[in-house]
Amino acid sequence: MSSSDWQLRHKELTEAGLIVQTSALPKIEKLQSLIPLIEAANSSGVRLLDGNTVEELMSIVSHEIDDSSNGKKYLSQSTLSKSKSEPPIGRILAPVGSTTPPPLPISRHSSGFSREDFPLEAKEIDSDISIHFDITGNSSTEGKITDMQSCFRSRLSQIREMMLSNGALPRRPISNSEAWKNRRRYNSRDFEITIVGLASEVNWTRNGYMRFVLEDESTQISCMIKPPSDAHPLHPSLDGLMDDEIIGVTGRFSSGERDPIFWVDDIHKPPLTSHSKSQSGEDFAVSAAFLSDVHFGSKTFLHAQWEKMIYWFNNDPLARTVKYFVLSGDGVDGVGIYPGQDRHLTIKDLFKQYGELARLLEDLPEWVDVVMLPGNHDAVRPAEPQPALDPEVQQDYSNTVFVGNPCDFSLHGVRILSYHGKSIDDFVATLRSVSYSKPEMAMRAMLERRHLAPSWGGKTPLSPEPEDRLVIPVVPDIFVTGHVHGHYVGDHKGTLMIHSSTWQDQTDFQRMLGFKPKPCILTIVNLHTYATESVHFA
Ligand SMILES: [Fe+2]
Ligand SMILES: [Fe+2]
Numbered sequence: 001m002s003s004s005d006w007q008l009r010h011k012e013l014t015e016a017g018l019i020v021q022t023s024a025l026p027k028i029e030k031l032q033s034l035i036p037l038i039e040a041a042n043s044s045g046v047r048l049l050d051g052n053t054v055e056e057l058m059s060i061v062s063h064e065i066d067d068s069s070n071g072k073k074y075l076s077q078s079t080l081s082k083s084k085s086e087p088p089i090g091r092i093l094a095p096v097g098s099t100t101p102p103p104l105p106i107s108r109h110s111s112g113f114s115r116e117d118f119p120l121e122a123k124e125i126d127s128d129i130s131i132h133f134d135i136t137g138n139s140s141t142e143g144k145i146t147d148m149q150s151c152f153r154s155r156l157s158q159i160r161e162m163m164l165s166n167g168a169l170p171r172r173p174i175s176n177s178e179a180w181k182n183r184r185r186y187n188s189r190d191f192e193i194t195i196v197g198l199a200s201e202v203n204w205t206r207n208g209y210m211r212f213v214l215e216d217e218s219t220q221i222s223c224m225i226k227p228p229s230d231a232h233p234l235h236p237s238l239d240g241l242m243d244d245e246i247i248g249v250t251g252r253f254s255s256g257e258r259d260p261i262f263w264v265d266d267i268h269k270p271p272l273t274s275h276s277k278s279q280s281g282e283d284f285a286v287s288a289a290f291l292s293d294v295h296f297g298s299k300t301f302l303h304a305q306w307e308k309m310i311y312w313f314n315n316d317p318l319a320r321t322v323k324y325f326v327l328s329g330d331g332v333d334g335v336g337i338y339p340g341q342d343r344h345l346t347i348k349d350l351f352k353q354y355g356e357l358a359r360l361l362e363d364l365p366e367w368v369d370v371v372m373l374p375g376n377h378d379a380v381r382p383a384e385p386q387p388a389l390d391p392e393v394q395q396d397y398s399n400t401v402f403v404g405n406p407c408d409f410s411l412h413g414v415r416i417l418s419y420h421g422k423s424i425d426d427f428v429a430t431l432r433s434v435s436y437s438k439p440e441m442a443m444r445a446m447l448e449r450r451h452l453a454p455s456w457g458g459k460t461p462l463s464p465e466p467e468d469r470l471v472i473p474v475v476p477d478i479f480v481t482g483h484v485h486g487h488y489v490g491d492h493k494g495t496l497m498i499h500s501s502t503w504q505d506q507t508d509f510q511r512m513l514g515f516k517p518k519p520c521i522l523t524i525v526n527l528h529t530y531a532t533e534s535v536h537f538a
Pocket of ligand 2: 329375377420482483484
């Protein structure tokens with residue numbers, strides 16, 4: 001069969017709602033007409049055609065009956081028999097006359113995710129993972145004050161360079177020391193200047209002006225901004241600034257005072273223009289599943305729902321598209337993470353928690369590769385960036401790639417930035433727009449600042465790496481976090497943002513705070529089309 005013939009046949013089958021795998025090709029080639037195959041597939045509720053299915057469906061077709069009264073031939077109403085142990089082939093959307101409930105009463109929220117967009121099953125496709133940044137084995141800090149200074153300088157120069165090369169500033173900035181030296185000259189609108197530095201000591205005056213300090217390598221300058229009358233609530237003068245985030249400001253010094261302040265007319269953020277996503281190849285489309293915060297070993301781990309997910313993985317045709325399972329930290333509940341944690345644990349031994357988590361993951365289909373990051377409950381240093389789990393822990397796992405937190409990696413060319421999300425605590429504490437019920441606002445704020453965790457001395461322990469590796473140098477196609485135990489899927493300026501769900505029920509602490517988690521939601525993304533599906537197991 002020529003390739004154009006095959007393309008026509010493939011199109012005809014696809015238009016009939018069938019998904020054709022390459023193993024079906026030799027069988028389909030031999031058919032005179034596709035109509036009997038399509039009819040048999042429809043009457044059997046089959047959507048996925050592989051070599052075996054085509055053979056079985058064609059055996060139904062051979063049971064043609066001859067209606068001698070009108071001389072016409074009809075297909076019998078035979079359908080494929082299914083043994084109890086055999087998983088259903090394809091998805092029966094509305095089985096006519098069936099009284100048995102569907103095997104997977106699972107609600108979904110889809111953005112056009114379709115099994116038909118995957119020419120092959122995930123098990124037929126080789127893994128393609130490349131790591132761009134992972135601190136594991138690359139940490140070089142000695143924890144000295146000079147490392148910290150170097151980390152801040154590195155942050156300032158990386159983000160200032162981004163601003164300069166993307167035209168994010170109205171003019172070339174001058175250094176704070178030069179600005180201060182010439183403060184008497186730069187004191188009118190005719191002599192406005194732009195400076196860039198780390199913001200700190202943010203507060204508001206009684207009349208709503210925002211005050212802060214801007215510091216570069218040499219000098220601190222006190223700044224003040226009056227929020228514009230038409231300012232959006234997300235304008236930094238209303239929303240706030242994170243301690244130690246990098247901004248540029250344009251303005252002038254006040255005159256006639258002993259300690260003049262810098263009156264800011266405009267605040268400039270690092271560049272974040274509309275991002276154009278890379279796609280995996282159409283012929284090798286696979287999907288990735290995202291989850292975080294399993295908290296295995298805790299009494300609130302949701303066992304029954306996990307079993308339901310494993311059943312889904314082994315039975316639902318959609319699961320056959322899932323090549324990767326990204327776990328973004330807090331895989332186990334850990335030991336000694338907070339005072340009194342012991343009474344919330346079913347497994348009080350840390351290595352047993354990891355051993356049992358390995359066994360849980362063994363139940364995933366063998367074609368699924370796991371990518372696992374640590375979080376703040378894991379047995380690695382808490383200071384970020386965190387290295388991957390210890391090799392002693394790793395040896396219990398198969399099909400798992402262990403990486404640090406954060407990790408910048410690609411799956412089939414799709415660039416993913418996965419970060420556990422501990423710094424969301426700092427964003428909630430600082431920015432007016434961010435709350436625990438809206439972790440996506442913190443994710444948005446991270447992208448806008450091109451930094452995952454800017455605040456030193458806040459709730460997020462940071463490792464003073466001489467080169468600041470928490471800067472976001474490359475805008476990701478997919479940005480994923482966890483930690484807060486919520487759930488979100490959405491877009492921000494072309495980046496798909498996923499806040500991964502947890503597998504832990506509401507804890508006593510969360511109940512006390514009135515926080516309701518959103519557990520047991522698996523987020524699946526087609527790495528070619530970026531269509532998503534959120535599968536609910538709770
Ligand atoms: Fe967590
Ligand atoms: Fe966490």
